[in-house]
Amino acid sequence: MSELIKVKQQGEARCEGLSYQDLLDNETIEVPAYLREDTNPYMGDEDLSVDRWISRDFHELEKQKLWPKVWQMTCREEDIPEVGDHHVYEIVDQSIIVTRTGENEIKAFINSCLHRGRILRDCDGHAEEFVCPFHGATWDINGNFKGIPCKWDFSHLDQKDMSLPQVKVDTWGGFVFINFDENCQSLEDYLNPLPEHFSRFPLHDYYKGAHVQRVVQCNWKVGAEAFMESFHTLETHSEILTFTGDANSQYDTFGDHVSRSVTPMGVASPHMPEVTEEETMRDILELSGRMATDNAEGHAMPEGLTARSYIAETNREMFSELIGEPLDQATQSELEDAILYMLFPNTQVWIGYNGNIVYRFLPNGDDHNSCIFETMILMRYPKGTQKPEPAEKNILRPDQAFSEAPEIGGLGPVFDQDDSNMAAVQKGMIASRKGAVSLASYQESRIRHLHQTIDKYLNA
Amino acid sequence: MAITDTLIPAVDISDKQTVPVTLNGKNILICKANGEFYAVDNQCTHQRAELTGGRIRNCYLACPLHGVRFDLRTGQPLGELTRVPLKTYDVSLADNGNLQLELD
Numbered sequence: 001m002s003e004l005i006k007v008k009q010q011g012e013a014r015c016e017g018l019s020y021q022d023l024l025d026n027e028t029i030e031v032p033a034y035l036r037e038d039t040n041p042y043m044g045d046e047d048l049s050v051d052r053w054i055s056r057d058f059h060e061l062e063k064q065k066l067w068p069k070v071w072q073m074t075c076r077e078e079d080i081p082e083v084g085d086h087h088v089y090e091i092v093d094q095s096i097i098v099t100r101t102g103e104n105e106i107k108a109f110i111n112s113c114l115h116r117g118r119i120l121r122d123c124d125g126h127a128e129e130f131v132c133p134f135h136g137a138t139w140d141i142n143g144n145f146k147g148i149p150c151k152w153d154f155s156h157l158d159q160k161d162m163s164l165p166q167v168k169v170d171t172w173g174g175f176v177f178i179n180f181d182e183n184c185q186s187l188e189d190y191l192n193p194l195p196e197h198f199s200r201f202p203l204h205d206y207y208k209g210a211h212v213q214r215v216v217q218c219n220w221k222v223g224a225e226a227f228m229e230s231f232h233t234l235e236t237h238s239e240i241l242t243f244t245g246d247a248n249s250q251y252d253t254f255g256d257h258v259s260r261s262v263t264p265m266g267v268a269s270p271h272m273p274e275v276t277e278e279e280t281m282r283d284i285l286e287l288s289g290r291m292a293t294d295n296a297e298g299h300a301m302p303e304g305l306t307a308r309s310y311i312a313e314t315n316r317e318m319f320s321e322l323i324g325e326p327l328d329q330a331t332q333s334e335l336e337d338a339i340l341y342m343l344f345p346n347t348q349v350w351i352g353y354n355g356n357i358v359y360r361f362l363p364n365g366d367d368h369n370s371c372i373f374e375t376m377i378l379m380r381y382p383k384g385t386q387k388p389e390p391a392e393k394n395i396l397r398p399d400q401a402f403s404e405a406p407e408i409g410g411l412g413p414v415f416d417q418d419d420s421n422m423a424a425v426q427k428g429m430i431a432s433r434k435g436a437v438s439l440a441s442y443q444e445s446r447i448r449h450l451h452q453t454i455d456k457y458l459n460a
Numbered sequence: 461m462a463i464t465d466t467l468i469p470a471v472d473i474s475d476k477q478t479v480p481v482t483l484n485g486k487n488i489l490i491c492k493a494n495g496e497f498y499a500v501d502n503q504c505t506h507q508r509a510e511l512t513g514g515r516i517r518n519c520y521l522a523c524p525l526h527g528v529r530f531d532l533r534t535g536q537p538l539g540e541l542t543r544v545p546l547k548t549y550d551v552s553l554a555d556n557g558n559l560q561l562e563l564d
């Protein structure tokens with residue numbers, strides 16, 4: 001490891017070099033308040049038992065006390081654009097039909113027939129009414145019972161409430177959320193301060209340009225945590241260090257449900273003092289997968305400009321053109337940094353003017369040793385034109401690499417590197433004699449935050 | 461391999477539309493999805509329901525009866541209701557502007 005990393009002592013220990021807040025001082029555009037937030041309350045430094053990721057008991061506790069209580073993202077509104085369109089959302093052993101019932105109304109029904117319990121819908125699609133494939137019991141899309149064949153045999157059901165049970169639904173940013181808990185707090189309160197921080201990015205009007213999913217052989221939290229710190233960049237993604245301020249990242253927590261990491265981009269890692277601005281510029285274009293162009297050809301570093309400014313201005317120009325609206329008020333940070341929010345428990349969304357990445361980690365059914373990793377890319381389209389149709393989900397086989405999904409471009413090879421750790425972490429934790437993991441105080445604080453919030457639910 | 465004229469001008473079919481045709485005694489459904497033409501057997505492999513009028517999203521056609529979705533490119537079904545793919549036919553454009561199918 002480089003000699004350059006000499007951390008300052010005490011609770012304020014940070015990597016030397018330009019911090020994210022220092023970089024904001026160089027902005028020429030007014031910096032919005034949310035970027036100036038710098039909040040990381042001390043949460044302790046205790047080891048965490050590996051049971052949290054590998055034990056069946058912990059999974060059962062989550063099943064009883066976490067998933068039934070949290071707001072969880074199910075799909076995009078654009079996935080169910082027309083009345084009658086529905087998405088079947090499955091979480092552990094529960095199944096929900098998320099259905100559009102009106103232009104501005106979505107309902108979520110328990111996916112279980114009130115006759116003998118068969119799931120009513122096997123997959124996403126469109127329905128004029130829900131006809132159970134077993135004996136034909138039927139509900140309208142609002143969940144009102146319409147009947148069952150051989151009605152003479154069911155007079156005992158006449159007095160019963162045969163409406164399909166519903167769970168809570170709400171939307172934010174074009175995402176549809178559900179909550180199984182009738183008495184839950186409102187989605188608005190739960191999300192706070194996410195909507196305010198995303199107020200410059202109207203995600204509801206972005207479209208889903210890519211959606212890729214694959215099973216990964218690790219607990220869902222191991223998957224989520226692979227994207228919650230930039231500390232692993234040094235060893236896992238060493239080829240991106242020429243343009244990633246990994247150890248100068250900022251980590252923030254906001255209340256129980258929201259945290260973020262901000263990793264400066266377009267600057268070299270503090271681990272790599274020798275990198276030139278030219279190298280930073282070329283590599284970020286070719287390797288990051290997130291810039292306005294992924295081809296460095298024809299790009300030369302103008303004298304006196306930093307790579308960070310050059311890339312931000314290139315993005316500003318190309319994104320403005322794409323959106324059909326000038327991005328005068330965008331800071332360089334918002335145009336290129338990796339600003340990644342987590343919404344408890346399992347959804348992560350990037351800030352940005354185009355190509356915002358979304359991650360979701362779902363338990364793989366009732367198996368605590370595997371999860372479903374999904375990534376979506378939210379895209380912009382020219383103002384005044386019709387919103388493009390959302391991408392169909394590309395479900396990779398367990399043996400396929402993420403780089404086999406061309407629609408995620410440069411992210412594929414990066415995910416493959418992350419993927420090389422995920423199952424290996426699960427395996428190693430199971431083999432562990434120490435029986436616990438230790439966390440970096442600052443850089444891995446969001447992981448501790450995740451677990452402390454989980455505990456609040458499990459102990460409630 | 462016999463090429464058969466469907467007598468249906470390609471320009472008459474709009475996106476997401478399904479048009480049933482009977483050719484050589486077979487009930488075939490012509491579909492347009494994302495600007496491409498597809499042709500499949502007009503009979504769901506789950507319960508033989510007609511697929512005419514089924515919803516098309518991207519390149520998937522949904523059976524109106526229980527919602528099984530078929531990939532129009534391959535005929536492969538999604539979900540658990542059936543594992544049997546739909547038969548698909550190659551569609552091309554004849555010189556007269558009609559769609560034509562390859563039937564065996």
Ligand code: FES
Binds near residue numbers: 113117132135136
């Ligand atoms: S189980 Fe649904 S109709 Fe019988």
Ligand SMILES: [Fe+2]
Binds near residue numbers: 232
């Ligand atoms: Fe990574």
